[in-house]
Amino acid sequence: MTLFQAREWWSTVVAEPESLSQACMVVDNLDNAADRADKIAVASYAGTLHVYAPSGQGADPEHDKRLERDLGIPILQLQVADVSGDNLNNLVVLHPREVVVYQVQSDSSGGLQLEQVYRHHLKRTAANMVIGHFGQSEIAMICIQSMDGALTFFKKNREMLVRYLPDFLLPGPLDYVAEDDLLVTANSSWHIKAYKFRSMAAVSEESSSQQQQASNQVSAEQSTKTGKKITEEFSFNLGEETMAISHVKVQDQSRLVVLGATSMYYLNMAGELLSCKRFEANCNCLATYRVVDQQINLLLGCDDGILRVLRDKTVIWAAGGVSQPLALSTFDSPSLPGLIAIVSAEGHLTLYYLGTDPSLPQLTQPSRPMNHEALDAEMTELQSVIRAAAAGALSKDTAQEHIHLSHGAFVHDEMVDPETGFTLSHGTTVSIATAADVTATQLSVRIVALTPIVCDHEEISLGDQEISTGTTVDVRLHFGLADSLPPSALEVKLVVDCIINDEPHVYDYTFSLPLDMALQPAAAEKQADYKLTILTNQPPVGMNTLFGDALEGLHGNETPAIGFRMQHSDSLVSVIAAKTSGRYRVQSNDFAALAIPLQALTAALHAHFKRQGQEVKVEFAEAMPLDPYFRILEQHFEMRNAIRALRVALDEAATQYRLLQKRLLARFKDPSPSNIDQFTALLEGSYQQACSRCTERCPCHELGPANCV
Template identity: 30%
Template sequence: MSLFKAREWWAATTGSEEEFAPTAFCVADVDNQGGNKVATGSLSGLLRIYHPRQRGYLAEDLLLEQRLDAPIIQLAAGELLPGHSRLALAVLHPRKLAVYEVHAGKQNGAYHTLARAWESPLARNSFSMVLGRFGGRGSHESVAVQSIDGSVSVFEGEALSYTRLLANFLIPGPLLYSPRTNSLLTANSLLQVVSFKLSALALARADAQPQAAAGAAAGAAGGKAEKRIAPDWAIVVGEHVVDMALGRFTAGLGGGAHDVLVLGVQTLFALKEGSGQLIYQRRLDMQPSCMTVYPAGDGADPGTGGADNVLLCSATGAILVLRHSAILWAARAERPPIALAVSPFAGIKGLLVSLSAQGEACALYLGTDPPTNGVGGSHEKELDYDEMDAEHRTLLAQIRETTGGQRAEPADAITLRAQQPRSVDPPTERGLGDADGASNAQSVTVRVAVTHSGVGALSDVRLSVQCELPVYALRETIPLPAVMGGSGTPLTVPIVFRARSGGSGSGLCPTSMQAVVVASYVTADGQPRTARAEVQLPLPLVARAIPPVKSADFKVTLDTDQPPLPLAELFDDVLALPASLGEGGKGGGASGSALSLRLCSGHEVTALTSKNAGRYRLQSASFDALWLLAAELSARLRRRLPGVRVSFNEPLPLTEYFALIDAHFAARQQLVAVSSRLEQRARQFRVVQKRLLVRFKDRNPAPLFNLDALLSGTHGQIVALADDAHAARAALDAAARALACGTQLVNLLVVLRFDLDAENAAALNAHISARTADTSSEQGWEERTDAALAHALRTSLGKAGAPKESAASSSLALPPLAMPSDVSKLKKHITVVCDRLSKGGRFV
């Protein structure tokens, strides 16, 4: 069918785009003077009422313009005044529902006024409303208001009858009332259309205990707990619902029966009103924006069995007229409508009243002027199936090339190559120190080569350096004015790293010796890109040789299948430090088969070798400090002895590891308790301030009754609790760093004891992660790790012979993450995982 323009009969600009956000639209006889009027509302609270009387807009068409005290979300007209049959205007605001009477002036219906009949506050942020004679009785209509969180509140006049919370409402959908079934219909976040009987909503117990999510929502709203109501019927439509309406769409409907028309983002559905059965669907080749239904024919009455027409509007302005699934007419509006209605004006029937996104209210009629540059029909060109098949093969080849695993790198990319340092800088190359006063500390200079593979120069390239404390970079951000392209000499950027051994970094055990350098830049065509390089910093940066230390509380023994190497050969870079840096001048260094190191945190670790067997014992007074020496020793043995097998044959030190978990969890609980007390005192401080302000503003002076002393005392408590919170945060950070080191040590020992390959070792480190920093107050390390281990025990590490759950079903069975009351369950899961690994179970 050809597409003609919808001609404009009347149009009014309801406001500028900056002032007006078109959100509300209503066509009804709101002033009860005969003839429909057009009411519009905006987010700025501006209400306007128009009465088109002739072709073209006149100033007299604006009957009322008034700014309300809140944004307008929706407008509706109905018999909302008890004891009266007059129409009133219902205005839905975010936190209240107001009903107004529109009174006509005495001068030819002009100079209308607005009188508030009643209003009712809303406990939740509103989203939409619907009017109707609920239950089919009553002299006036009731209002059902839907909130953003899915609760439905029913108002009988200005009195709130009840509020019920509906399930699965992440994003609320349109709301519709069916008088024949006395039901409310809406769409939920499961892409379903659901129907709720109003009788079931009214009879549900409001004081029944709901599910956890419903109880939390009710507590946040400050009301009683609300019970989730099961729907009368539900059907999955599989897409987001844009609009819903009741109409006589399909053929063969009896008198008084209607279809539920559901407009999705791609499909039009027709459902049975009583059961929700799908009876019709039509795939749309446009993006719909709104829909309306009106009786077909002259004076057709739906109650007598007449058919209805359906108007569909798209985001591009296309308007389709459908009857019984057939397209009767198509037109295009110059301004795409976001709301549409059919109403007579000035004796002209069938005018389309629309509201555009630009804030223009228009009355349109379907034009019959053909387009000047219309698209020809399919008969004007014969289809070439061979050409279509060749084009299809070409498109498939392009899709496979684009989505393939091998993707070519861009020609103008930046590449970073970092030099891996083996030792610290000589004393002559050290700087003058930094803000921490570490002028005599070891430093390591990493030279990063920046290469540009394109042509020309890239400007504003920025290097960012990331590393874990106590290791830090003297310059964390390095701007590069220009990087030249071509095959010339790459740009070399030196980056100096140091380790804090005092001041703010005192007592911090190194959790990682890896640094990351990231280059961020913008290409010549404006595309932002990044390049990345990783650097493994040498052990001498954070460790110095000291005289052998014999006393130790924690010991770990690593076994190899080859004769032991001298420790002086394995750690020659540490022993090569001059006496001014290490403690070689005081007897430091390797003494036979023993080597002791002092980390920058102050912890001391010792390595001992066996005389005959390839056995290395590591010991220290701190359990978490052992991980760095154990990781370095195993890595250096594999470099010096290719093919060597490093193993751990002792029981896993889970008791010591669980002590670190207990300390970290206790630090979290302490911080939560202090934060809660601080929040209570802050609330008390605000309350006292408000009381004092009321006293000071009072014209008649009144005694303070020691409110000033209470304010001063509360302020002192807040300062003290803030200091306690700062100390609790510092204690939590220290416990988190100790737990990170202990986690890396235990993961290393698990890998060595059960001979895990690289893939399973990576999976172990992902499930029991060493990233223990608590960046969120809602999800801590304990609950994340416990959820990951529970998922592994249900899937890959399930019991032998037992059916293993899929990843999807296991993730659905896991409870929501919340801070536990204790860590006994986490300890049990860690023990079970180690037991499953010892029996041959693997993550991958």
């Protein structure tokens, strides 16, 4: 995967799906224009030839089309080279039974037209072709590989020679390296073969008389098989299907670049492997676009939709968003050089450029006309808010001025959630209203609560309901505890998303759940394993005064101690106030159960002294109680070691039992087996030992199955 995307610059449809080949596109100065501007020629199996000269990003493809011609027969391959000897580029078109050389010329209307230079009718069905100065010929020659393994060489309007490839079954990619005068191809055995052109010519000269006699004796139909087989220069076992063969020149030395089905190979001209790189996707096509010093730069198209740029065998860039490519090449536009032309299997011709911006999700906002007066007023208001906040004189929460959230009193309204099966004990009503002259639409409310607190709704969407001045929306919510785990806090956050004045807004509102949802009054205990002591700067306050409004059943005489029993649990937490000093102790045998009573005590102290107009300071002067955490870590480590020891013992017992079974099977094959009474006892003992290991109790089972790791 890659974050970066290839940016589409220009695109058009050139053919029907599955009617294009890997050699269907060429990019070059087809019409020999003075400005040497590139044109793109694309041909299909339907016999249609298109030539485009893209003028700019988003331009009309029909306006950029310079030529469209139906040649009437399937087109297998296109090549551009000077094969006429007049120092002008020619367009070479390969058909199944003929090869045609055209001169592309400009007409008076700004389009292009084809003028045939010469044509060769082929005696064999063609597969592909390559053009080069074979044997250092002054004029470029055309070499056509046929379906039966024959290489036919044409020089202008003459057929020069025919040679058969040895061990041939199916045609493969074909390339010519001029510096070494080598023809390189791949056969059906997944071998890369190289042949010297001069050796072909030498074989032809030595056997010319024999070929002439053979041609006189065979019929016209059999004469197509006249020719001498040639010997290979080198052979390399690729081990996979060959998709393409190309070559580059690095510091006066040629190198072969072979693209396999899932790998890419670099070979020297002796057939030796220099390096190899494997890809996770299937490879389709490649193009060499520049060579710097000893580094080879390549473009690689794969069927995973990612275009890769390689330097030697290192991927230096990858961009997604590319359809399955069949052929690719570089294209230099007058306005933007360095584009990448890709023909896809769906029949699309697209020009891409490699952008540097990662493709991340973009937040789209509804378009609206610009109101400069409103923008100036909003800017003035924001600047005043910023100045007030910097001076510490911000009197209200401006982030919540558009939406007003409030909740009513909690009531005992026990119900069972039909989806989860949890019992919900308390309910409340949340009211949503807007400020004056504010209209909110597309409201949604998300309820965020920490485990084990559960709510009957995770999200409430109000749809198209509109809230404006004088309108209030009430939402009924029910809360409860999911299991016996003590909660760490009794707080719930509501997150409201809405649209105000065509702009998205998010507001949050936090409120506390009632204390009796998690705690019930009980008799306090004097002794406990875990104790926390907090200090205050005010005289002690009785428990009835602090918790009388939050919990029922705390009326009567003032008491300095109170107990809280956790809901769905036997954990008891005691809160004890000192007689003379402002010290309070919170203690319990369950360390996790101390959280809610400690928070409730702190909140009750602040609320009590705030009503009296006094300020209370709450401190914790003792060392942090980390011993329980360390004990839990040690206990967990010991359980892991015990489980590991049990697994090792079980594995040893099972291995011993399997070995005894194999020995017993070997005894059955023995033609004269000995007595197996003792062996049976050993097998029975090994079986009992393995069963005892399986039923041995794990130490963590005492804490419940959830603790077994």
